[in-house]
Amino acid sequence: MATDYEKVKLPLILESYVDEREGFTLLIPTQWSKIEKAGATALFEDPQSKGNNVGVVVNPVRISSLSEFGTVDIVADKLLQAEKKKPSTNDVQLIKVNERLAHGGAPLYQLEYKLDSSRGVKRILSAVTVASKKLYILNVAYADTMEKPLQPDTASILEKIVNSFDVL
Template sequence: MLTEEESPKDAEVIGVAGRSGQGGQQIYEFEYKVDRTRGGSAAFVAPRKLYLLNTAHSDKLESPIDAETIAMLEEVLHSFNAVPLT
């Protein structure tokens, strides 16, 4: 359980998207900010299992997250996919 000091003070959903993955499964992506952390999640269900990928990067006041790092995190998020079973 989080204490009041540990609880997030600010949260924002940046974007939500869906795309078709390999084998036609639907992949859902979420980008968000929680306090000074920017992150993303991708999720899909394949053969009765839930697969999740989470990314996060701390965005400090003295060194804010740069566009190159944001692009890299988005590339990782968008590359999340299932490998077709043979």
């Protein structure tokens, strides 16, 4: 049985994380642990709730710009269609999309959606860009259920994480 101390959810405090080898930077929660997972370049997990995480995947690609793949709306549509095809997905709803420039002027797309799957309901915030013929994908996943909805202060911190993501 959890003690009262263990039940207290500490506010998320962010610190800078830089991966010079793969060429990206972002803010991560100081309390979260870096874990190893196949396919993830970097993955940080909430020790109090294993489903909450921040992950980055970097893969080589043939295109030199994300705009060669499509607009932010096209990328969002393809992402949601891919999520819908997964057997574990019950529902997926796009919340918002945004486009900004990464370091060096590369287009960077930001997407936010709600995913209802067999593993629970989560809010997913993503940032995607292509630089130096590498595809960079940041995913921030956080529980967002009817019983425990995502609180505005936590949502604001998750947005800070996504907004901090950049290539070097």
